[in-house]
Amino acid sequence: MIKRPTTLSEQLQNFESEISRLEGRILELEVHLEKMIDIERNHLLRVKNQEEISDEFIIQGKCYQDLSPDKAWKLYNRNDFNFILIDVSSVDYRPLKKIPEALHIPWSQFSERFLEIQSRAIPILVICEDGTHSILACEFLVRHGFYNCNNISGGYKFWRGNQFTNINGESA
Numbered sequence: 559m560i561k562r563p564t565t566l567s568e569q570l571q572n573f574e575s576e577i578s579r580l581e582g583r584i585l586e587l588e589v590h591l592e593k594m595i596d597i598e599r600n601h602l603l604r605v606k607n608q609e610e611i612s613d614e615f616i617i618q619g620k621c622y623q624d625l626s627p628d629k630a631w632k633l634y635n636r637n638d639f640n641f642i643l644i645d646v647s648s649v650d651y652r653p654l655k656k657i658p659e660a661l662h663i664p665w666s667q668f669s670e671r672f673l674e675i676q677s678r679a680i681p682i683l684v685i686c687e688d689g690t691h692s693i694l695a696c697e698f699l700v701r702h703g704f705y706n707c708n709n710i711s712g713g714y715k716f717w718r719g720n721q722f723t724n725i726n727g728e729s730a
Contacts (some may be wrong), residue, residue, distance in 0.1 A: 594619065596703070596705055597619055597621055597705055598619075599705070600705035600706055601615075601616050603679075603706070604706070609681075610629070611623060621696075621697070621700040621705065621707070622696035622697070622699070622700055622707035622708060622709055623707070623708045623709070624693075624708075624709045624711050625683070625708050625709065625710055625711060626711055627710065627711060627712050627716040627717060627718060628718070630683060630685075630708070630710040630711075630717075631717070631718040631719065633683065633708075634657075634683070634719075639681075640680055640681070641680060641681045641682065641683050642661065642675060642676070642677065642680050642681070642682045642683070643657060643659050643660045643661065643682075643683045643684075643685065644660065644661050644662075644663060644675065644682060644683070644684045644685070644695065645657065645660040645661065645662045645663070645685050645686065646663060646664060646665040646668060646684060646685070646686045646691045646692055646694075646695045647662070647664065647665075647685070647686045647687050647691070647713075647714065648664055648665065648666065648686075648687070648691075649664045649666070651686075651687050651714075653687075653714040653717070654714075655719050657685070657717075657719065660685070661674065661675070665686065665691035665694060665695060668695055668698060669698070672698065672699065672702065675699075675704065678703055678704050678705070678706070679706065680706070681706045681708060682699065682704060682706060682707045682708065683708050683710055684696055684699075684707060684708065684709055684710065685710040685713050685714060685717065686713045686714070687713050687714055687715065688712065688713045688714075688715045689709065689710065689711050689712045689713040689715070690713075692709045692710060692713055693709050695707075695709075696708070696709045
């Protein structure tokens with residue numbers, strides 16, 4: 559059985575408590591709404607800049623995009639595409655071919671060094687050994703206001719720049 563307030567003072571105290579709880583909930587909703595608006599702004603920027611994005615990416619309100627190794631390779635080789643490439647591979651990982659433009663911030667140091675990323679507006683491509691840490695890095699970046707993140711699925715394991723080519727110039 560719920561105890562009903564007996565005095566006006568108790569009723570007032572209950573009302574103040576409920577108002578305080580509701581104000582806290584409103585603040586939480588405002589923060590969540592602002593984050594969702596930021597994601598939608600990013601989607602609009604990607605459309606404006608004629609980036610290829612999937613319907614699923616927009617409909618589900620995803621915060622970062624997973625790029626296939628082929629799509630990432632094509633973007634990497636486009637002369638008109640400005641981007642920041644971040645390698646979150648572990649310190650001791652050595653790919654067959656290092657990507658010279660990549661900013662190397664190992665996942666183990668990422669939370670301390672992510673502010674080395676100079677722009678929140680330029681698209682960010684994130685790669686690692688196998689794609690696991692790059693997913694975590696994209697999620698981390700989104701939580702910290704970087705909404706133009708792209709995970710390179712499969713990481714260096716499937717990166718076309720790491721594959722050998724045969725005599726005909728095709729990947730082996």
